[in-house]
Amino acid sequence: MRADTPxxxxxxxxxxxxxxxxxxxxxxxxxxxIPWAANDLHIDPWNHVEAAMALLVxxxxxxxxxxxxxxxxxxxxDGSWPMRVTDGAIEDPSADTNMxxxxxxxxxxxxLVRRDESFVRRYWPAVRRALDYVAGxxxxxxxxxxxxxxxxxxxxxxxxxxxxLAGSSSIYHSFKAGxxxxxxxxxxxxxxxxxxxxxxxxxxxxxxxxxxKSNFSMDWYYPVLGGSVRGEAGFELLxxxxxxxxxPGYGIRCVLENRWLTGAETCELAMALDSLGDRERxxxxxxxxxxxxxxxxxxxxxxxxxxxxxxxxEQTTYTSAAVILAVDALSNTTPGSAIFRGTTLPPDFEEIxxxxxxxxxxxxx
Numbered sequence: 001m002r003a004d005t006p007x008x009x010x011x012x013x014x015x016x017x018x019x020x021x022x023x024x025x026x027x028x029x030x031x032x033x034i035p036w037a038a039n040d041l042h043i044d045p046w047n048h049v050e051a052a053m054a055l056l057v058x059x060x061x062x063x064x065x066x067x068x069x070x071x072x073x074x075x076x077x078d079g080s081w082p083m084r085v086t087d088g089a090i091e092d093p094s095a096d097t098n099m100x101x102x103x104x105x106x107x108x109x110x111x112l113v114r115r116d117e118s119f120v121r122r123y124w125p126a127v128r129r130a131l132d133y134v135a136g137x138x139x140x141x142x143x144x145x146x147x148x149x150x151x152x153x154x155x156x157x158x159x160x161x162x163x164x165l166a167g168s169s170s171i172y173h174s175f176k177a178g179x180x181x182x183x184x185x186x187x188x189x190x191x192x193x194x195x196x197x198x199x200x201x202x203x204x205x206x207x208x209x210x211x212x213k214s215n216f217s218m219d220w221y222y223p224v225l226g227g228s229v230r231g232e233a234g235f236e237l238l239x240x241x242x243x244x245x246x247x248p249g250y251g252i253r254c255v256l257e258n259r260w261l262t263g264a265e266t267c268e269l270a271m272a273l274d275s276l277g278d279r280e281r282x283x284x285x286x287x288x289x290x291x292x293x294x295x296x297x298x299x300x301x302x303x304x305x306x307x308x309x310x311x312x313x314e315q316t317t318y319t320s321a322a323v324i325l326a327v328d329a330l331s332n333t334t335p336g337s338a339i340f341r342g343t344t345l346p347p348d349f350e351e352i353x354x355x356x357x358x359x360x361x362x363x364x365x
Contacts, residue, residue: 002058004059005018005058006331007327007331008327008331010287011283011286011287011290018058020058020298020320020323020324021060021320023297023315024060024317025055031070031088032066032068032069033067033088034047034048035086036316036318037314037316039313041087043085044099045103046096046098048067048071049068049102050318050325051317052067052068053106056110056114057325057336058324065119068107071106071126072126075129075130077154079130079131079132079133082095083095093151095147095156096167097147097171098166098167101175103174104181105339107123107177107181108177108178108180108181109177110123111181112336115335117184121185124181127181135175138195138198138199139161139163141202141209141355141356142201142202142354143168143210144163144171144199145162145163146164162210163211165207165213166222168202169222169226170225172199172226175196176196176227178192179193179345183346193349197348197349197351198355202356203223204229204233216254217254217255217256220241221268221269224276238269238272244256249288250305251263251303252269262303262319263322264321266285266288267322270282271329274330274340289323291303299319
């Protein structure tokens with residue numbers, strides 16, 4: 001265990017965080033891929049990168065960098081990744097735009113923690129291809145189409161022209177990280193700033209134009225977590241549905257209609273609160289979810305009230321990763337702890353080239 005392993009007094013010790021990281025490493029495949037769980041071997045690029053970020057801050061540097069190596073070996077020529085890879089075989093060749101964009105956040109996070117320019121230079125071309133691909137799927141109102149079908153050979157097909165609010169909110173974060181990387185590489189990408197400016201506007205002003213997934217808690221808090229909505233507007237957004245999703249003493253629901261508490265969503269909400277400066281409630285959420293900790297350091301995916309059972313019967317790597325990243329954020333242990341606060345990223349981008357009608361309204365007003 002490294003001396004700078006994150007810890008939260010009264011919540012998790014550094015040794016316990018190291019145990020959680022080790023539980024992720026145990027599931028990692030020989031090619032560097034990180035599946036969802038020991039009994040669910042499928043890999044998706046977003047959760048894979050999230051796990052790599054957690055491994056890095058917990059001191060599992062070699063495992064983290066093997067995980068990033070997996071992203072290079074599985075990226076397609078158009079910049080996308082398959083949505084689902086199991087045991088090295090493509091199970092779902094479709095591309096999820098949020099999954100494709102997220103490598104930018106991981107590489108920027110690695111730079112913050114390690115300051116390894118050679119690593120950034122190695123991954124920058126993959127980040128550039130990925131964000132160019134995602135930018136090409138922006139919808140007229142500013143959101144990003146959530147997916148595109150691909151053949152098993154990687155040929156792109158039909159675009160699913162609906163935007164997902166949670167996914168587009170996360171993509172906004174990815175474009176900010178991508179612009180930060182472009183500045184570091186001295187390769188400005190002004191078109192990304194235009195795409196991100198339109199995207200941020202859509203998340204702030206046109207949430208009703210995204211596909212209705214309002215029964216999922218992620219649609220509620222992700223505009224804050226991704227950085228599009230901050231300040232007083234962020235507090236107002238989280239207050240608007242707090243009592244619908246938060247189960248005091250346990251965590252937050254994944255979906256509104258079921259009292260199924262999930263650790264990953266709970267820790268993400270904690271990081272969203274942290275980004276607003278609300279440390280007290282963020283700490284309480286991370287403390288509350290510790291009842292889902294497994295004896296060997298991993299975390300059950302969910303807990304069902306009032307049945308008092310863990311479900312499903314698995315400990316997921318992405319849940320463990322969210323716990324580690326939340327502990328790092330709230331303890332300010334590593335230089336990557338601000339990755340969701342956004343203080344290491346560019347400011348909001350100018351809202352230009354809008355196609356949603358707001359430009360005309362502004363002119364008329």
